[in-house]
Amino acid sequence: MTDAGRGVQPERHHRHRDVTGGWLRPAVFGAMDGLVSNFALIAGVAGGQASRQVVLLAGLAGLAAGAFSMAAGEYISVASQSELAEAEIEVERMELTRHPVAEEQELAGVFEARGVDPETAAEVARQLSRDPEEALEVHAREELGVTPGDLPSPVLAAGSSFLSFGAGALLPVLPYVLGASSLWPAAVVAALGLFGAGALVSRITARPWWFGGTRQLLFGAAAAAITYGVGALIGTSGL
Template identity: 65%
Template sequence: MSDRAEVHHHHRDVTGGWLRPSVFGAMDGLVSNFALIAGVAGGSTNPRVVALGGVAGLAAGALSMAGGEYVSVASQRELAQAEIAVERRELAHHPEDEQAELAQTFVDKGVSPALAAEVARQISRNPERALEVHSRNELGVVPDELPSPVVAAVSSFVSFAVGAALPLLPYLFGARELVISAVVSCCALFAAGALVSAVTARSWWYSGLRQLLVGAVAAAVTFALGNVIEAAGL
């Protein structure tokens, strides 16, 4: 028999720093710029004005998403690093107490006290491994696997820009009516939702229809608002 346990299944990475901002950025870019373009088109029949609004929405949204993700993830990372530093100091100054605390966590999970104490003792012989285990148990993070703010920011910027470009492209290629942008956007909304189902437990058609409904409602509301503003002469 092999000295290593046989692996019968694999899990996908659910903690990566790129997936959430990428998915959220693309969805947000597509929905928000589609809604923005629909709102401008509801108040103006000039395709250049609509295209300008779409370009401005793409640039402002992508920069805002990138900046927000960078600050958010950087703050989260700095907080985690500060707490890890506290744990490192405790391990250096109170190693016996930390070893006993680690043993107790194993006991709480059903390990016998004697075995828990031995496991904690062996882990504590390696300071970096002890820090990793304590950080994972107490903080839910691994010191060397903290999310990168740069990765989050770049992922958000690129994905938002890609999503926001889709409803804008018809106008950039000469379209003069909202209907072409709306068809492209609705197809993209459904496709994006269906694509997300590959990393979730939902069916592709459910995810696709849900995303299509969200985007269509947002665009309809802003289009109606643009019509109201145009009719009021504002």
């Protein structure tokens, strides 16, 4: 009798999305940061009663400076993290070469701590330790939480951050590029962008689209309102 005839459900294979890659966090953070920070910058300058040309210059300068700063920061951050992981992996590689028996016992202890009986844990550790590269991968994953050869790419992180920040920062500048002379068109575009970006991000998380969009809109609006008030205060006081 088949499994279906016995009422046993067939195995269903499924695929997971990549949650460890180096592109998603800098891309999301870059787009949000570009949109919020540059809109807030434009709002602050506009609040000081600056001319259209000054606001436009400030927005374009903020876009360029922020994009390069984000890319450089992401590259150095991810590169430093990867270099640290590679150094620790090399330490583990040396330990496996110098003390193979102790490392095999250590690996067996890891499996035992997860509920595997001692005999089975020792046998699994013995079999895994026969291949040095396989043993290194298991030790690195269990002890360091990383996989050799699958570390985040600094170039990918920097590129994602640069492009996404630039795209986000460009939205509130576009109305001024197209001839707008007041803050309202930029505010409308930025608000739509904030809500849309938050809603889009919610598609790859467990949050409802309206929650993600509203949350991002509120944070962006608060930042812009505060900087607009600062700009208006400084412009009024003549500092």
